[in-house]
Amino acid sequence: MGRHPNFYGVVVVGLGCERLRTHEVAESIAGAGKPVKVVRAVSEEVAQDILATIERMEAQLPPLRLDFVGQ
Secondary structure, eight states, rough: OOOTTOSEHHHEOOSSSOOSSSHHHHHHHTTOOEHHHHHOOOOOHHHHHHHHHHHHHHTTOOOOOOOOOOO
């Protein structure tokens, strides 16, 4: 999914308990030429910090436009 052409870049968040290794996911995404950042949430506090950072980044994006030709 992170290699989808509509994604500019991806943040891969690892909790440390998943079977799929976050660095392998990140390498696959980076192989598609996408910027990728890996972070590990080792506690509830760190997870909340990550979510706050993502929300701040999201607020800086321009509004999404859904213009369809012919409608």
